[in-house]
Amino acid sequence: MAEVALEDVAGRVLVEHALEAARNAHAPYSKFGVGAALLLTDGSIIPGTNFENASYGLSLCAETVALATANAAGRLRDVVAVGIVGGSIGPAGLIDQGPIYPCGRCRQVLNEAAQMGDRDLVIYCASADGSVMRRHTLSELLPHAFGPGDLGIG
Numbered sequence: 001m002a003e004v005a006l007e008d009v010a011g012r013v014l015v016e017h018a019l020e021a022a023r024n025a026h027a028p029y030s031k032f033g034v035g036a037a038l039l040l041t042d043g044s045i046i047p048g049t050n051f052e053n054a055s056y057g058l059s060l061c062a063e064t065v066a067l068a069t070a071n072a073a074g075r076l077r078d079v080v081a082v083g084i085v086g087g088s089i090g091p092a093g094l095i096d097q098g099p100i101y102p103c104g105r106c107r108q109v110l111n112e113a114a115q116m117g118d119r120d121l122v123i124y125c126a127s128a129d130g131s132v133m134r135r136h137t138l139s140e141l142l143p144h145a146f147g148p149g150d151l152g153i154g
């Protein structure tokens with residue numbers, strides 16, 4: 001039997017939760033749904049989805065929504081990994097366009113959780129059909145990050 005890395009299983013579970021969250025995307029303007037799911041130290045999962053606004057610039061990304069939810073539960077320091085999935089919203093769900101990566105602002109917001117928890121985060125970027133899942137670390141996606149540590153916080 002082929003060996004399955006436990007971490008990949010965790011990634012797949014996160015991506016499943018992210019896909020589920022993306023079903024609730026409020027994205028009538030871009031028609032692009034994004035789901036994110038955070039894994040916490042105790043194994044619990046916090047989902048998020050993008051939340052757009054008629055005043056376009058006020059739109060919130062899925063990752064940021066999930067991180068703010070973790071913070072509201074007092075768990076910002078406990079985030080260890082995130083799964084992200086997205087695609088144009090079609091009649092039967094997200095249309096697969098390959099894996100999507102967190103935007104620059106979300107990388108910075110993820111870094112807040114990473115530095116407050118004093119750990120690098122694992123980031124799983126997946127395609128909407130589940131056929132591709134890429135494992136990265138936040139330090140790869142946001143090298144030389146500026147964060148709370150630079151302000152003596154954390």
Ligand code: THU
Nearest residue numbers: 030032034050061062102103106
């Ligand atoms: N979006 C996210 O939710 N996360 C990202 O990392 C990239 C972009 C959302 C914002 C907007 O609602 C839609 O995708 C199209 O940009």
